[in-house]
Amino acid sequence: MKTIILIIIAYLLGSIPSGLWIGKTFYKKDIRQFGSGNSGTTNTFRILGVKAGFAVFLADLLKGTLATSLAYLPSVDTNPLWFGLAAIVGHVFPVFAKFKGGKAVATSAGMLLGYNPLFFFCSLALFLILLFITSMVSLSSMIAAVIITLSTFILPSILPVLLPEQDWLLSCIAVIVTAFIFYLHRQNIQRIRQGTESRISFGLNKQEKKK
Known part of the structure; x- marks a missing residue:
C-alpha cells in the first residue's frame, strides 16, 4: 500500500505543469497557445525567454529527481526507477493540465x-x-536518448564506474522513455526532415539573429 501511495505522489509531482504555471503567473501567457503548443522547457525558452526557460528546466528536472528519491525514504523497499517512471508519466500526461504536458526529456x-x-x-x-553540434534541442534530445539507452546495455561491461552492474529495469525503462520521446517529437522529426526545425542561437548550426 505504501508503494502505491508513493507512486501516486510521484505521478502528482510529475504532473506539476511548471511551464504553464510560470507562464501564467509571471508572464500572463498560456504557452500552450504559442509556438509548438507544448508546455515544456524548449517552448518556454522560445516563447518566454532564457530566464523562464531555465526555471522550467530546473523545475521539471527536480520533479523527476524528487520523485525518484521517494524510494530512499525509511522502510521503502521499491526500486527508485518505478517512482521516476511515474513522474515521467505525470509530466507527459499531467492531471493538473488536462493531461497535456511536456515531452519527457x-x-x-x-x-x-x-x-x-x-x-x-x-x-x-x-x-x-550534441546541442553544440546540431543547435537543435529536439534532435539532440532524441540522439542522446538513443545513446543513453544503448549505454545502459554496454557500460556495465566496459566502464563499470558509471554502471557497476547490468540493471535490466533501467534498460527497459530507458527503451520505453526513448520510444516516448520519439513519439512526442514526431512533429519535430517531420520539421527536421523538411529543414524547418527551430534552432537555438548556440552551436555550430546556430540560428542567426535577425538584423
Whole structure:
C-alpha cells in the first residue's frame, strides 16, 4: 500500500505543469497557445525567454529527481526507477493540465539524477555536445536518448564506474522513455526532415539573429 501511495505522489509531482504555471503567473501567457503548443522547457525558452526557460528546466528536472528519491525514504523497499517512471508519466500526461504536458526529456533526466548522479552528469555532457553540434534541442534530445539507452546495455561491461552492474529495469525503462520521446517529437522529426526545425542561437548550426 505504501508503494502505491508513493507512486501516486510521484505521478502528482510529475504532473506539476511548471511551464504553464510560470507562464501564467509571471508572464500572463498560456504557452500552450504559442509556438509548438507544448508546455515544456524548449517552448518556454522560445516563447518566454532564457530566464523562464531555465526555471522550467530546473523545475521539471527536480520533479523527476524528487520523485525518484521517494524510494530512499525509511522502510521503502521499491526500486527508485518505478517512482521516476511515474513522474515521467505525470509530466507527459499531467492531471493538473488536462493531461497535456511536456515531452519527457527534463523529467527523465531528473530521474537519472536521482538514481545515478554520475551517469546523469555524463549524459548531460553528451547532450550539451550534441546541442553544440546540431543547435537543435529536439534532435539532440532524441540522439542522446538513443545513446543513453544503448549505454545502459554496454557500460556495465566496459566502464563499470558509471554502471557497476547490468540493471535490466533501467534498460527497459530507458527503451520505453526513448520510444516516448520519439513519439512526442514526431512533429519535430517531420520539421527536421523538411529543414524547418527551430534552432537555438548556440552551436555550430546556430540560428542567426535577425538584423
